[in-house]
Structure formats: structure tokens, C-alpha cells
Amino acid sequence: MANNAFGIDLGTNNIKIYNRNDDNIMIEKNMIAIENKNTLFAYGNSAFEMYEKAPSNIHISYPLSNGVIADIKNMETLVKYFIGDLQKGNTKPSDFFIAVPTDVTEVEKRAFYDLVKGANVKAKKIMVVEKAVADGLGLDIDVKNSQGVLVVNVGYETTEISILSLGGIVLSRLIKVGGMKFDDAIRAAVRREFSLIIGGKTAENVKIALKELEEEGKGAIVYGRDIVTGLPVEREIPTKMVDESLEEHFNTIIDNVKVILERTPPELAADIYRHGIYLTGGASQVNHLAERLATGTGLHVNVAENPLTSVAMGLAKIIKDDNYKSVAYAIEGMSK
Numbered sequence: 541m542a543n544n545a546f547g548i549d550l551g552t553n554n555i556k557i558y559n560r561n562d563d564n565i566m567i568e569k570n571m572i573a574i575e576n577k578n579t580l581f582a583y584g585n586s587a588f589e590m591y592e593k594a595p596s597n598i599h600i601s602y603p604l605s606n607g608v609i610a611d612i613k614n615m616e617t618l619v620k621y622f623i624g625d626l627q628k629g630n631t632k633p634s635d636f637f638i639a640v641p642t643d644v645t646e647v648e649k650r651a652f653y654d655l656v657k658g659a660n661v662k663a664k665k666i667m668v669v670e671k672a673v674a675d676g677l678g679l680d681i682d683v684k685n686s687q688g689v690l691v692v693n694v695g696y697e698t699t700e701i702s703i704l705s706l707g708g709i710v711l712s713r714l715i716k717v718g719g720m721k722f723d724d725a726i727r728a729a730v731r732r733e734f735s736l737i738i739g740g741k742t743a744e745n746v747k748i749a750l751k752e753l754e755e756e757g758k759g760a761i762v763y764g765r766d767i768v769t770g771l772p773v774e775r776e777i778p779t780k781m782v783d784e785s786l787e788e789h790f791n792t793i794i795d796n797v798k799v800i801l802e803r804t805p806p807e808l809a810a811d812i813y814r815h816g817i818y819l820t821g822g823a824s825q826v827n828h829l830a831e832r833l834a835t836g837t838g839l840h841v842n843v844a845e846n847p848l849t850s851v852a853m854g855l856a857k858i859i860k861d862d863n864y865k866s867v868a869y870a871i872e873g874m875s876k
């Protein structure tokens with residue numbers, strides 16, 4: 541039987557791992573809870589559950605920052621535990637395909653490879669795939685034969701804007717805007733307009749519920765602390781106010797897409813005009829972003845069916861279909 545293989549998409553907020561053994565994608569929060577500075581207390585979704593609620597001797601953090609590995613030791617621990625859970629005691633060596641952002645330094649890219657090596661997961665082969673290429677495959681685009689495909693992945697801390705052509709990346713830009721900035725903007729607006737302090741999870745829930753609330757003509761009910769009285773209160777926040785608070789970040793994304801388009805060679809630009817923009821990543825689902833991107837660029841926007849998992853689905857294709865193996869490369873080929 542062939543080796544087992546895993547496809548890893550390490551997001552700042554969520555880690556997604558495709559496991560060939562059961563042909564499934566695991567999604568867990570990329571978070572770790574450490575007790576008394578050195579003992580693993582919880583990881584993944586269980587660590588997230590405790591976030592903003594834990595006592596001071598339990599430190600909960602995201603080991604990734606802006607799409608790159610900021611805390612290698614904790615990231616290795618997480619990979620080791622997640623893979624261990626998926627292997628269920630079967631410790632045969634496995635192949636690993638890991639998605640990496642393009643617009644980062646070679647040292648930062650190499651860290652993704654070192655991470656799998658250091659996680660002690662019995663890796664037989666470690667291959668790297670540019671995240672946007674995996675995204676394209678996960679979105680069912682024939683990336684190897686298409687010329688001029690624009691993929692915009694809106695994640696938690698970052699948005700990656702990339703132009704693909706013939707299986708490679710022509711241009712890519714990683715900007716520091718994503719779901720976290722949207723949540724922060726909502727918190728700031730609620731504080732300003734209602735003198736109310738709300739938590740990050742509350743802001744995220746408002747963001748996720750926006751579309752439905754707007755359709756139902758309802759506001760968002762939130763609980764928080766009144767700045768003036770210091771007491772906990774409930775308030776109804778109008779969706780229009782929340783939408784307006786997100787505009788600035790939408791504009792940053794649109795402006796950066798335009799910059800990439802301005803730098804695109806004309807022949808590819810013609811193809812992009814025909815295909816439109818492919819919009820994916822968890823935070824791309826935020827209310828009105830797709831329409832604003834379409835009006836802001838004058839291009840058709842194709843919305844991903846599975847925005848959270850498109851990269852992992854692309855890695856799954858590479859693992860399952862030898863036709864796509866050529867888009868993955870070994871890190872040894874990279875300069876150190």
C-alpha cells in the first residue's frame with residue numbers, strides 16, 4: 541500500500557489538514573494553551589474555547605503571525621499533536637505536502653519545511669506547494685494549463701492576492717488585512733457609537749451573522765460592558781453601522797487588487813478579464829465584500845463554494861492525482 545499522505549494548510553486562525561487515509565479535511569483552531577510557561581494544557585479548538593476566559597497562568601496564543609511562523613516551538617507541538625491524532629497510532633512514515641505563502645522571504649518559507657521536520661512526525665517526504673496554486677486547484681481551476689488567473693484569499697490576518705499562469709505564480713502580494721481586522725473594526729465602531737466594549741468572539745459572531753441579519757432586517761444583539769457605568773449590558777447594533785465600519789478594509793483589499801492588475805502583463809490581463817476574480821478564504825464570506833470587489837474592479841467575482849478549505853482541497857488533489865504532482869517541489873531546491 542502507498543504511504544499515507546497529509547496536506548497541511550497552516551492558517552493564522554485555522555489549521556486545515558487533509559488526510560489521505562480517510563480522505564477528509566480536519567479543521568481546528570491554530571491555537572495552543574500553555575500552563576505555567578511549559579506544560580501543554582490544550583490545543584486547537586479546545587484552546588480557542590478558553591481564549592479570553594483563562595486565568596493568567598494559562599497562556600493562549602496563535603503560533604502563526606501574518607501567515608508566517610512566529611513561534612516555531614509551539615507550532616511544532618501543534619503539528620505533532622494534530623498529526624498524532626489523525627494517525628491514530630499508525631506511525632508508518634508519511635508524505636507531507638505543505639502550502640506556503642509566496643510573498644514571504646525564503647527563510648520564512650523554509651521554516652514551514654523545518655516545522656514538519658522538527659515536529660517528529662516520521663516524514664518520508666516533505667513537499668512545498670505555493671498556497672495560491674493549491675487554492676486554484678481547490679477551486680477546480682485547471683491551473684497547469686490556464687493563463688492568467690487572479691486568486692484573492694482573504695484569511696484571518698492576511699489577504700493573499702496572486703496571479704497564476706501555467707502552474708506557477710506570476711505575481712503575489714500578501715497584505716495585512718483579513719477577518720481579524722474586520723473584527724477589530726466592528727469592536728471599535730461599537731465602542732465609539734454605543735460606548736460599549738465587546739470581546740473579539742462577539743465581534744466575530746456579529747461579522748458572521750451579518751448577511752442573515754440584514755436579510756431578516758434585524759440588528760445584532762450583543763452583550764458587553766458599558767464604558768460609563770462599567771456594568772454588563774445588552775444592545776442591538778444596526779447592521780448598517782457594522783457594514784460601514786468594514787468599508788475601509790474592503791477598500792484596502794480592492795486597492796491592492798488594482799495594484800496587482802496594473803502590474804500584470806497585458807496578455808494575462810485579457811485572460812483575467814475573461815475569467816474574473818476567484819475569491820476565497822474564510823473571511824471572503826463577509827457581507828458585501830464580493831459585490832464591492834466586483835464594482836471596485838469592474839471584474840466578475842467567482843465566489844468559492846468552500847472558502848475555508850480550498851487550499852486543503854487543492855493539496856488533496858495533488859496527493860491523489862499524479863498529474864498535479866509537478867506543482868509541488870522539494871525544499872532542497874531552494875537556496876538556504
Ligand SMILES: Nc1ncnc2c1ncn2[C@@H]1O[C@H](COP(=O)(O)OP(=O)(O)OP(=O)(O)O)[C@@H](O)[C@H]1O
Pocket residue numbers: 550551552553554555606607694695696697698699718719720744747748821822823824825826827847848
Ligand atoms: N461566514 C463567515 N463570514 C465572515 N467571515 C467568516 C465566516 N466564516 C469564517 N470567517 C472568518 O474567516 C477567518 C478565518 O479564515 P481562514 O481559515 O481562511 O484564515 P487563516 O487561513 O487561518 O488565516 P491566514 O490566511 O491569515 O493565515 C476568520 O477571521 C473568521 O472569522
